[in-house]
Amino acid sequence: MSEITAIRGMNDILPSDTACWQFLERTIAAVVSSYGYGEIRLPVVEKTALFKRSIGEVTDIVEKEMYTFDDRNGDSMTLRPEGTAGCVRAAIQQGLLNTIQRLWYTGPMFRYERPQKGRQRQFHQTGVEAFGVATPDMDAELILLCARLWQQLGLADSMELQLNSIGSADARRAYRAALVEFLETKVDMLDEDSQRRLHSNPLRILDSKNAQTQALLDDGPSLEDFLDEEAQADFSRLCELLQAAGVKYVVNRRLVRGLDYYNKTVFEWVTQKLGAQGTVCAGGRYDGLVAQLGGKATPAIGCAMGMERLVLLLLEQSEPLTASHIDAYVVAVGEEAQCQALATTEKLRDQLPQLRIVQHAGGGSFKSQMKKADKSGAQAALIWGEDEVAAQTVTVKSLRASDGERATQVTVALQDLENTLRTALAH
């Protein structure tokens, strides 16, 4: 193997998988547009300060996972680790926020992490963001959009919606103090990671995977008790709306998110089928972020889904999506035959643009060309040899006769080829 290989965690997506990706991308585009969301295309690189200010200085993403470098002017740039920050920046900069905005984007994100199943250093997210609405009907809309998408993708049965409200910044500050006070009395019973988080990011202890830590938390203060009235009212209204729409959810009072900008509603769509990285889509409200980045105060909510994780689910549980098959493979032996085949094939592509035609290339015997035709999976071979050239005809041979049926072949005049294919290979 060559010494030059792809960078760790940055994977090639091969033709054998792109049919699945395209299905996913098509389906997402159709669903978001059916809710009236407009696509926004954003740079992959932004000023480092944007991410530090939005995601939070002390989050893991900013502290140790960003691809950050100085450009030739010495300015610090970063490959985007997520999409919301750039989207908010663009919405402010382009003056989109004087009205309600429903936006979506898709593309690669970068985080310097150890790769594992469902996690890579270059990965792809599709995000949906709604600006300008503070009420929980918008929260519900976003969740319904997701639910519809899972339905369309055939993944609804593997998804569970987890919901929580983390309230206002003030509420979290008060809760955080109470939680730290409680846990400090039990510090020696905490697992090592949680001890570390106790002072850096104590809320993250709530979703620790350590069973003993979880048991400990049962006796601790509950975030729910610290929520202000508005947060509580909005959360129960959201629950009502979801029930009315028939969306199942579980309230997970220990669900917190890793990025600093969230408030009030947070949610995650999780699956059991992906091993340790079970979160397929996650998001929440971020009412303070626009102002924090210099825009006029604008409530907002958004979520992002991991494309690789969705592709894994699709590959795993639906019947394999076959790549678009080839209709015809052109076999031409001899120089004159090749000329005629090439010209005729081009004409065919004008006449029947939906037809997928592969022209044999690279020479070879009649037999080897036929083998290639078969291997290509084509429905039919279009055959040009000496006889056809002389008679101004082409032979159309079916390559996919079902069992018992004999392979059929007909030789038709060149000018009849279009009609022959139109009926034989009708889609």
Add this chain to the structure above:
RNA sequence: GUGGCCGUAGCUCAACAGGUAGAGCACCGGAUUGUGACUCCGGAGGUAGCGGGUUCAAGACCCGUCGGCCACCCCA
């Protein structure tokens, strides 16, 4: 950053108390001069991730290193 498992042909994998590599699939060619698939025959393809050590001898053992997978952490 930490831990476990792994690294032999394009792919999936073998072998052997340590004696210098093999199968299936894929690929290429052929089986009476223009017809694929099935079958048969043949061919090409590996300095065993890399470097060092032990040994008369190492793909097999030891050390290092790089890479992969999974998990922790973190998150989509």
